[in-house]
Amino acid sequence: MLIGRVIGEIVATRKHETHEERKILLVQPLNLDGSERGAAFVALDAVDAGVGDRVLLTTEGFSAFTSVGYKKAPIDMAVIGIVDSVELSEDPA
Amino acid sequence: MLIGRVIGEIVATRKHETHEERKILLVQPLNLDGSERGAAFVALDAVDAGVGDRVLLTTEGFSAFTSVGYKKAPIDMAVIGIVDSVELSEDPA
Amino acid sequence: MLIGRVIGEIVATRKHETHEERKILLVQPLNLDGSERGAAFVALDAVDAGVGDRVLLTTEGFSAFTSVGYKKAPIDMAVIGIVDSVELSEDPA
Amino acid sequence: MLIGRVIGEIVATRKHETHEERKILLVQPLNLDGSERGAAFVALDAVDAGVGDRVLLTTEGFSAFTSVGYKKAPIDMAVIGIVDSVELSEDPA
Amino acid sequence: MLIGRVIGEIVATRKHETHEERKILLVQPLNLDGSERGAAFVALDAVDAGVGDRVLLTTEGFSAFTSVGYKKAPIDMAVIGIVDSVELSEDPA
Numbered sequence: 001m002l003i004g005r006v007i008g009e010i011v012a013t014r015k016h017e018t019h020e021e022r023k024i025l026l027v028q029p030l031n032l033d034g035s036e037r038g039a040a041f042v043a044l045d046a047v048d049a050g051v052g053d054r055v056l057l058t059t060e061g062f063s064a065f066t067s068v069g070y071k072k073a074p075i076d077m078a079v080i081g082i083v084d085s086v087e088l089s090e091d092p093a
Numbered sequence: 094m095l096i097g098r099v100i101g102e103i104v105a106t107r108k109h110e111t112h113e114e115r116k117i118l119l120v121q122p123l124n125l126d127g128s129e130r131g132a133a134f135v136a137l138d139a140v141d142a143g144v145g146d147r148v149l150l151t152t153e154g155f156s157a158f159t160s161v162g163y164k165k166a167p168i169d170m171a172v173i174g175i176v177d178s179v180e181l182s183e184d185p186a
Numbered sequence: 187m188l189i190g191r192v193i194g195e196i197v198a199t200r201k202h203e204t205h206e207e208r209k210i211l212l213v214q215p216l217n218l219d220g221s222e223r224g225a226a227f228v229a230l231d232a233v234d235a236g237v238g239d240r241v242l243l244t245t246e247g248f249s250a251f252t253s254v255g256y257k258k259a260p261i262d263m264a265v266i267g268i269v270d271s272v273e274l275s276e277d278p279a
Numbered sequence: 280m281l282i283g284r285v286i287g288e289i290v291a292t293r294k295h296e297t298h299e300e301r302k303i304l305l306v307q308p309l310n311l312d313g314s315e316r317g318a319a320f321v322a323l324d325a326v327d328a329g330v331g332d333r334v335l336l337t338t339e340g341f342s343a344f345t346s347v348g349y350k351k352a353p354i355d356m357a358v359i360g361i362v363d364s365v366e367l368s369e370d371p372a
Numbered sequence: 373m374l375i376g377r378v379i380g381e382i383v384a385t386r387k388h389e390t391h392e393e394r395k396i397l398l399v400q401p402l403n404l405d406g407s408e409r410g411a412a413f414v415a416l417d418a419v420d421a422g423v424g425d426r427v428l429l430t431t432e433g434f435s436a437f438t439s440v441g442y443k444k445a446p447i448d449m450a451v452i453g454i455v456d457s458v459e460l461s462e463d464p465a
Binding site: 192193194195196197198199200210212225226227228229237238263 | 374375404409453454455459461
C-alpha cells in the first residue's frame with residue numbers, strides 16, 4: 001500500500017455499472033517527507049475520503065474491488081483508509 | 094487506474110477466442126496535464142470507446158477480464174470508462 | 187497487453203509439469219515505432235507463435251495461464267495473439 | 280518477495296474492518312548490501328514484527344491477505360517473516 | 373517470467389507455515405547477455421534449485437504459490453524451472 005493525498009475527482013458518465021455509486025478519486029502518492037512519489041493515479045473510494053485527505057491507497061485489483069464490497073468489478077486501485085499519523089522510528093537500523 | 098487516450102486499433106486474426114468480438118485498442122496513458130505518461134499499451138474495449146476518446150484504463154488482469162464479462166480470459170488491460178471531466182482541487186495540501 | 191517480437195526459445199528439461207507441452211518463448215516488447223521497449227521476457231506460447239512473429243503478450247499471471255487452458259499453473263506471461271497490423275489514428279488528440 | 284526493514288507504523292482510525300486488529304507497518308525495502316531499494320511501502324503485519332526488524336515482504340495482494348488469514352481483504356503488501364540471516368554464495372556464476 | 377541465477381539462501385525461523393519445508397532462494401534476474409537485470413529478489417523454490425543454477429523465475433503471486441502446490445500461501449515469486457539453454461534467433465526481425 002502507498003500513502004497518498006486526494007487531489008481531485010473524475011467525472012465519467014459512460015462507465016462500468018460497478019462504478020455508479022462510488023467516487024472516482026485522483027490520488028497523488030507521497031513519500032514519507034510529503035513530497036510527490038511519481039504521478040497521480042485514479043482510485044475508487046471505499047471510505048468516503050475527500051479532496052485534501054491523506055489516505056491509504058491499495059494498488060492491486062483483487063484488494064481494490066474487495067474493499068468496495070464487490071465480488072468481481074473492474075477496479076485496480078482503491079482508497080481504503082484515512083491516515084491519522086505516521087510514526088517513524090528515530091533509528092530503525 | 095490510469096487516464097488515457099485511444100490512439101489506434103490492433104488487427105489480429107489469429108488470437109484467443111475471447112478476443113473475437115471485442116476491439117483491441119491502443120491506449121496512450123496521460124498525465125494530468127495531458128502529456129504522455131510512458132509508452133502506449135494494448136487494451137480490450139469494454140465501453141465501446143473509439144479513437145480520440147479520453148478513457149479510464151484498468152491495468153490489472155482480474156479487473157480487465159471482469160469488465161468485458163468473461164469469467165476467465167487472457168486479458169490484462171481494458172478500457173472501462175469514458176472520462177467527461179477531471180476536477181482538480183486548487184490546493185489539495 | 188504489449189506488442190512484442192518472438193526472438194528465441196528456452197530449453198528447460200527440469201520444469202513444472204504444466205510447461206511440458208508448450209513452447210517457452212523469448213519475447214522482446216516493442217514500441218509503436220518498432221524499437222525495443224525494455225528487456226526481453228520469457229512467455230508461454232498459446233497460439234503456436236514462432237521466431238520472428240509479431241505477437242500480443244499478456245503480462246499477468248491469471249490471464250496467462252487461462253490462455254493456455256490450465257486452471258492453475260505457474261505462468262505469468264503468455265503469447266495470446268499474432269498481430270496482423272496496427273492502425274494508428276493520424277491525429278488522436 | 281523483498282527483504283526490508285520495519286521503520287515505523289501508520290495510525291488510521293477510519294479504515295477497512297479487516298485492518299482493525301493488525302499493525303500497519305512502514306517497511307523500507309533493502310538491497311543485499313543493506314542500502315535502501317526505492318522508497319518505503321505500507322504493509323500489514325502477519326508475524327508480529329516490530330520497528331528495527333529485518334523482514335520478508337510480500338508485494339502481491341493475493342499473497343498478502345492470505346498471510347493474515349482473511350479470505351478477501353484489501354491488503355496488497357504484508358510482512359510474512361523475520362529474516363535471521365542471508366547466505367550469499369561466494370561465486371554464484 | 374524472467375531468467376535468473378540463484379545466488380544465495382535466506383534463513384528465517386519465524387515465518388508463515390507454508391514456507392516451512394521450502395528453500396527461500398535469493399535470485400538475481402539476468403539479461404540475455406548474462407548481465408544483471410535490476411536487483412535480486414527473494415523466491416520460493418519449486419524445483420529443488422541450488423546456488424549457481426540458471427532458473428526460470430515467476431514473479432506473480434498466483435503463479436508462484438500454485439507452483440509449490442499450495443492453494444493459498446503468501447508467496448509472490450518462485451523458481452519453477454532449470455534453464456538448460458537459450459536459443460536466440462539470428463535475425464528475429
